[in-house]
Amino acid sequence: MYRHLELRLAETISAFLKARFPAATLPAVVIEQPPKVELGDFAIPMFPFAKPLRTAPLKVAESIRDGIGVIEGIAQMTVAPPGYLNVTVDRVWMAAALASGQLLPAPGAAGKILVEHTSINPNKAAHIGHLRNAILGDTFVRLLRYAGREVDVQNYIDNTGVQVADVVVGFTYLEKKSRAEIEALTRQPRFDYYCWDLYARVSQWYERDKQNLQARAQVLHAIEDVSSETAAIADLISTAVVRRHLETMDRLEIEYDFLPRESEILHLHFWNAAFSKLKDAGVLTFETEGKNKGCWVMRRAGTEENTDNTERVEIEAEGLRIDTYASRNTEPTAVRATHIPTGTFVTSDTERTQHKNRERAMELLRSRLAEIKAEKISEEHQKVIVRSNGTVGYVGKDIAYHMWKFGLLGRDFGYRKFYRYPDNHDCWISTTEGEKNHPHFGDVAEIYNVIDTRQSEAQSTVIEALRELGHNEAADHYTHFSYEMVALTPRCAAELGYELSEEDRARSYIEVSGRKGFGVKADDLIDQLIASAKKEVDSRHPQLTDSERLSIAAQIAIGALRYFMLKFTKQSVIAFDFKDALSFEGETGPYAQYTVVRATSIFKKAGIDPEAFAKEAQGSMSSKHFGSFLNGENGDEFWGLWLTAAKTSYVVDQCVAATEPAYLAKHAFQLAQLFNTFYHRHPILSEADEGRRKFLLITVAIVRRELIRILEVMGITVPPVM
């Protein structure tokens, strides 16, 4: 609603200025928000117009104010120093529009969107870092859907790598378990925890004796034969762990549509199809010498093709040795200059004097060093896609996979059903030969990959490959949704019983590591949050049954966790600490949930259904009456609440455009905060004035409805009581 009016205002002013000053070329009208409600609802800086119009900013503002006439939904315009045109919305008009509850039609961007997130290696339990990924990804999916887009959710499963092989090594070499025994273990409730410990043990075992790495090589080799016992064990383990990951994420209301697996990318020869296209387009080149001899390489993303290095190389005196010797004639005029650090040397004997030979040798040495440097750079700029033994690396497979995503590969997966959610939604998984009837995945218009910032370079390389293949449009619609990692504070690590080095203790955070088994497991954290919430609920609502209290505690725990992961902007490293994560007060999910519960309890006490009341709200009060409150004594306060509620779709647009869900978290908190102040200041049910009571109730109904909607986009539901 707010956004709609903003756009209309910008258009009207732009048209007015164009008509008024036909000769001038004017910049676009920018609309901002004033820092205070009293100043108005929109602020338009006049500074950019001052120069082209040769008029003082304040004068421009005045001419717009006096000349523009009536705009629907706008009540007044004021001029404010040092050069703003402040615009006040017709509060009654906007409130009526909001109360009507109709959502504006979505901008109508066509085409399906594919969001990929989670993608945990299926060899261990999910940890807090994975939670950030999944919660960011899932919330972004909800944001896109709120904005009216069609979205498929994928979770990529890398089930062929060394990590899975390592766990196989653990089971077969360290634990000497048979296939049947392992199969029995996979049916344990938290099989992924078992793998977590085992994986860490295997890493230690490798470290103790490098010879042990041979076990990994053997397992990797054995897995290649799909019919082998080892391959069956690897599949058993990875599939069981994937199922556990889905269960963990299901606890947080996170669902997937499709799980593409790396094993099918290999077995269905996606790479072969991609390889021939990449060769034909000249994206890959075959190296015949140098350190990458025998490999197919690609230019690394973000590097320049042209590396002619003409800049002068400086040679320091201590790195240089000059020898003179005699050649041809008896005079020692020939010079050999050696660059000691690199061992590079040149000789010169063509000049007549030693002095001249020395000068020439220096020049030769400089250019030789420059050449070496240039060669080195170009090698550094190479990314190996196909190894000299003919196998393809991770980036190559990723290129093929992304060609599939955009429907550019000419091949498809087989599909079968893998996991059914409580709401009967099916999650599909890739197979070589699948079921006949399956949904159509891939072939999408836009993709978002939620992957942490450490993978930025690999992601750019894939985008670059698409671009060089000539698929510019696909490359333009490929977004790496990049975010920073979750680390542990030294205090948190100490609490968990890890021994820290002096160095680590001094850091502000320490990176988690699955390989070392160092981190906080997702299910452990969820369990702790639930236990902590349950304690509160137990003491507050002893009259409820235990299962009721448990379900409320679970909702609160999820609210706390999801909000915690969303309130930080993507670029900020989350230094995880139990104290902050387990907090239910202040800027937290439970604060927002509690706000809704408060609103609900008003209606409960009054015996009114809040939903029905919100629907009727529009017609049940005259606009004159409405206006008397919105423009009256506490008008600014009431209006601030209404206006914030109206901004939701505007904030959602911002979140999508900037791939930044944190804006929505801030918005939820702001609205909740405004409501709580309002709640405290204005008793409603005891209000004697019938009309005023009704207005306050309508306000509560609208804010409640909006807040529920916002929380839903964040994947947070609200318990009946708290």
Add this chain to the structure above:
RNA sequence: GGGCGCGUAGCUCAAUUGGAUAGAGCACGGGAUUUCUAAUCCCGGGGUUGCAGGUUCGAUCCCUGCCGCGCCUACCA
């Protein structure tokens, strides 16, 4: 060495992407009509936005150079 990112209150983070007096939460100190349940609200102290320049009507934000920190920089996935 190169690439990306960060540096804001005691701590953890914001700042509508260049706008009006840099804001929240936590922590700390003080207070709130016994109610629509206090998982709440109000008040208070706290800041040379790492340092030095530059760009302009205006810089936490853009540019340059330093200082400090993190990540990436494998024929591993």
